[in-house]
Amino acid sequence: MAKPKTRSYSRYGLEAAELLGLLIHDARIARGLTIAEAAERAGISRGAVRRIEKGEMGCSIGGAFELATLVGVQLFAAEPTTLTHHLTAARSKLTLLPKKLRKRTRAVKDDF
Secondary structure: OOOOOOOOOOHHHHHHHHHHHHHHHHHHHHHOOOHHHHHHHHOOOHHHHHHHHHOOOOOOHHHHHHHHHHHOOOOOOOOHHHHHHHHHHHHHHHOOOOOOOOOOOOOOOOOO
């Protein structure tokens, strides 16, 4: 049987995935990890890290949980009734952070 092209998800599922992605993104930035570093440590691709942080539902749960554990996001702490409150707080916090994080490169000293 062929996969359906589109799939419908519950509002709770979509909000939970978005919240987890925002929390992972916030924790990764706070730890000073680039997407490439986080991907390497979690054993997933850079694209998978981006998709997890965006809250896309098609990502593997193992990759999302491994990434969350890597950056220190506590799983299963929020009750379903407080999910919307946490999601709103995470969204407002991330609007103040930079969208990208780049490591500063040191100037090469080539004067021997």
